Amino acid sequence: MVEEKTATTLVSADNLTCIREERILFDELSFHIQAGEIVQIEGPNGSGKTSLLRILAGLSRPYAGEARYKGEDINRCRDEYNDDLLYLGHLAGVKSELTAEENLNFNLRISGYDDFDSTAILNKVNLSGFEEALAGHLSAGQHRRTALARLWHTNCKVWLLDEPFTAIDKKGVEELEQLFLQHAQNGGCVIMTTHQDMSIIGDDILRKIRLDYRFI
Amino acid sequence: MNKGISFTQAFFTLLKRDLQIAIRHKGDIFNPLLFFILVVTLFPLGIGPEPQVLSRVAPGIIWVAALLASMLSLERLFKADFVDGSLEQMLLSPQPLSLMVLAKVLAHWILTGVPLILVAPLLAVLLHLDDNSYGALMATLALGTPVLSLLGAIGVALTVGLRKGGVLLSLLILPLYIPVLIFATSAIDAAGLNLPYSGHLAIIGAMLVGSLILAPFAIGASLRVSTN
Amino acid sequence: MWKWLHSYADPERAYKLAGTLLPWFSALAIGFIGVGSIWGLLFAPVDYQQGDSYRIIFIHVPAASMSMSAYMAMATSAFIGLVWQIKSADWAAAAIAPIGAVVTFIALITGATWGKPMWGTWWVWDARLTSELVLLFLYLGVISLYASFEDKVLAARAAGILAIVGVINIPIIKYSVEWWNSLHQPATIKITEKSSMAMEMLMPLLINILGFGLMIGAITLVRFRAEILARNGMRPWVRELATAEGVK
Numbered sequence: 001m002v003e004e005k006t007a008t009t010l011v012s013a014d015n016l017t018c019i020r021e022e023r024i025l026f027d028e029l030s031f032h033i034q035a036g037e038i039v040q041i042e043g044p045n046g047s048g049k050t051s052l053l054r055i056l057a058g059l060s061r062p063y064a065g066e067a068r069y070k071g072e073d074i075n076r077c078r079d080e081y082n083d084d085l086l087y088l089g090h091l092a093g094v095k096s097e098l099t100a101e102e103n104l105n106f107n108l109r110i111s112g113y114d115d116f117d118s119t120a121i122l123n124k125v126n127l128s129g130f131e132e133a134l135a136g137h138l139s140a141g142q143h144r145r146t147a148l149a150r151l152w153h154t155n156c157k158v159w160l161l162d163e164p165f166t167a168i169d170k171k172g173v174e175e176l177e178q179l180f181l182q183h184a185q186n187g188g189c190v191i192m193t194t195h196q197d198m199s200i201i202g203d204d205i206l207r208k209i210r211l212d213y214r215f216i
Numbered sequence: 217m218n219k220g221i222s223f224t225q226a227f228f229t230l231l232k233r234d235l236q237i238a239i240r241h242k243g244d245i246f247n248p249l250l251f252f253i254l255v256v257t258l259f260p261l262g263i264g265p266e267p268q269v270l271s272r273v274a275p276g277i278i279w280v281a282a283l284l285a286s287m288l289s290l291e292r293l294f295k296a297d298f299v300d301g302s303l304e305q306m307l308l309s310p311q312p313l314s315l316m317v318l319a320k321v322l323a324h325w326i327l328t329g330v331p332l333i334l335v336a337p338l339l340a341v342l343l344h345l346d347d348n349s350y351g352a353l354m355a356t357l358a359l360g361t362p363v364l365s366l367l368g369a370i371g372v373a374l375t376v377g378l379r380k381g382g383v384l385l386s387l388l389i390l391p392l393y394i395p396v397l398i399f400a401t402s403a404i405d406a407a408g409l410n411l412p413y414s415g416h417l418a419i420i421g422a423m424l425v426g427s428l429i430l431a432p433f434a435i436g437a438s439l440r441v442s443t444n
Numbered sequence: 445m446w447k448w449l450h451s452y453a454d455p456e457r458a459y460k461l462a463g464t465l466l467p468w469f470s471a472l473a474i475g476f477i478g479v480g481s482i483w484g485l486l487f488a489p490v491d492y493q494q495g496d497s498y499r500i501i502f503i504h505v506p507a508a509s510m511s512m513s514a515y516m517a518m519a520t521s522a523f524i525g526l527v528w529q530i531k532s533a534d535w536a537a538a539a540i541a542p543i544g545a546v547v548t549f550i551a552l553i554t555g556a557t558w559g560k561p562m563w564g565t566w567w568v569w570d571a572r573l574t575s576e577l578v579l580l581f582l583y584l585g586v587i588s589l590y591a592s593f594e595d596k597v598l599a600a601r602a603a604g605i606l607a608i609v610g611v612i613n614i615p616i617i618k619y620s621v622e623w624w625n626s627l628h629q630p631a632t633i634k635i636t637e638k639s640s641m642a643m644e645m646l647m648p649l650l651i652n653i654l655g656f657g658l659m660i661g662a663i664t665l666v667r668f669r670a671e672i673l674a675r676n677g678m679r680p681w682v683r684e685l686a687t688a689e690g691v692k
Contacts, residue, residue: 057308058308059304059307059308059440059443059444060444061444079310082308082309082310083219083310085308087304087305087308089301089304090301091299091300091301091304092300092301093297093300093301093302093303093304093305094300094301095233095237095296095300095302096300097236097237097240097241098233098236098237102233102236106229106230106233107305109221109225109226109229110221110226110229110230110305110306110309110311110316111219111309111310112219112220112221112226112310112311113218113219113220113221114218114219114220114221114225115218115220155219
């Protein structure tokens with residue numbers, strides 16, 4: 001699975017070791033992810049999928065090894081990397097005290113964009129008519145969509161998504177899959193964890209990285 | 217899709233959001249303020265109502281109460297953001313982390329520090345503070361409470377991921393508050409004796425500048441540990 | 445510097461280095477404290493003002509001066525850990541903290557005990573005692589922060605940041621406490637006057653100061669080794685070590 005780093009490599013793991021609560025989640029894990037790839041990290045609960053995503057995002061520090069962006073340690077190029085990275089965790093950073101539109105506006109502005117049409121974007125995630133609703137009053141799925149709306153207005157190449165389909169209905173999942181494919185075609189990459197089956201992204205396109213539960 | 221937001225705009229975007237959330241959640245503003253007033257009113261009940269005694273201890277009481285109120289209110293500075301994942305997004309945003317942190321601390325100070333300063337003269341009346349001391353009280357609070365917010369935010373950033381915050385937080389940050397307490401109260405004492413106190417203010421000002429420059433880095437580093 | 449440090453970043457090498465240094469530190473610490481204390485407590489001349497009660501300085505002064513040095517050492521170690529991301533350095537900082545706190549506590553207790561015959565009271569808000577008390581709080585903050593994190597790798601990093609923040613603040617706190625003290629108690633007797641000390645008193649004092657430093661070093665090494673083993677229990681080299689020692 002470890003192939004050479006090429007000119008199109010976006011994200012790499014170099015001998016990553018992760019230890020949580022005195023347990024080794026994964027040891028000396030290495031891979032390269034190229035532009036245009038859609039990668040699913042799979043494995044049972046507790047195998048370290050979220051930990052791996054967080055390490056790749058630079059939120060967690062690995063016990064040993066390095067996460068790299070275009071061949072450089074992400075700690076050394078944090079500014080460039082953050083500029084090109086879109087990470088959505090379990091908790092998506094949606095404020096219940098703000099409306100769906102305010103949340104989206106804030107997220108996009110803090111990411112640096114100033115030329116967006118929030119109504120149109122919310123329309124794409126089927127939140128038309130809920131612009132003024134406080135996020136705290138939205139359903140779980142709508143809440144999640146509010147966070148995911150950022151994906152429709154971004155020029156970040158690297159998408160790290162932790163369970164993006166949670167609470168999203170079938171049609172919504174399909175729309176997201178379309179978006180991922182389009183993103184990959186435009187030279188981006190998607191790295192995600194999910195337990196849900198995908199209908200559009202087939203196994204021929206999807207690359208899988210498997211983490212196994214280790215008892216020691 | 218151009219990235220046309222300057223650092224200043226990002227700073228004000230975050231500041232505005234935090235103020236907006238606080239306004240929709242008014243309790244966060246009033247509770248520390250009520251605590252401040254309550255603590256101060258307890259002292260005459262404990263010490264006795266003699267005006268001479270009260271006016272002698274007034275600067276200390278007001279400042280100690282301000283330290284405690286500031287510390288208590290700080291506890292929630294990063295908590296909500298930590299719980300709903302906004303903090304991670306802030307750490308990963310292309311904006312400089314120190315700047316984001318500074319915006320949050322400023323928002324917090326506007327919401328809790330400023331009301332404290334505004335209500336302080338009222339409490340000073342209750343404690344028979346010397347007439348000459350009011351200017352010094354206001355000036356030291358204006359310069360000193362931002363220092364408290366900045367130093368306190370370091371402790372909050374270190375403990376935001378922990379379940380037991382409160383008591384630990386006080387152990388972490390109250391020792392750091394000592395210099396501000398010393399210079400602020402002696403400035404008010406000096407003013408009461410009609411002595412110049414600009415030197416004291418200059419020292420508190422220097423602490424403010426120092427913590428404005430250094431604290432954001434410590435807060436940022438602490439947040440990276442806490443979200444790990 | 446960086447290369448040299450990095451060769452010891454590896455926990456196994458750090459563990460072995462600490463093991464090599466430990467006997468030297470222990471032996472020298474016992475030697476110095478033995479000589480210094482016996483000389484100071486039994487043979488040094490009696491002070492013409494304070495009589496024999498002054499002899500507590502042979503414990504108090506080393507403890508007080510080392511309490512500050514231990515904090516500096518802790519912060520330096522934490523700084524190395526933070527900047528070069530060396531976990532061993534973080535653990536070293538965490539290992540020093542409780543020792544520093546105990547030494548600070550000894551300095552406080554002996555200071556108060558000395559205060560009783562000198563001032564007729566156990567506690568005086570003397571600048572040195574007050575600073576020492578604040579230093580104790582700073583140590584306790586680092587220790588309880590370390591204890592509060594379940595993940596000890598994070599715990600060490602968090603405690604390290606606090607130690608660095610503390611070390612920046614110590615001079616400011618010290619200066620402000622001294623200034624505050626001069627404001628409120630202009631006539632306090634300084635606990636250690638800078639008067640000329642007889643050579644027969646100074647020598648054992650210096651020997652004991654050195655001895656205290658070595659003792660702190662030795663105990664730190666023991667705690668540091670324990671810390672490394674505890675954090676690396678699942679690593680093969682620790683398992684081999686355990687098998688070699690006959691532990692199941």
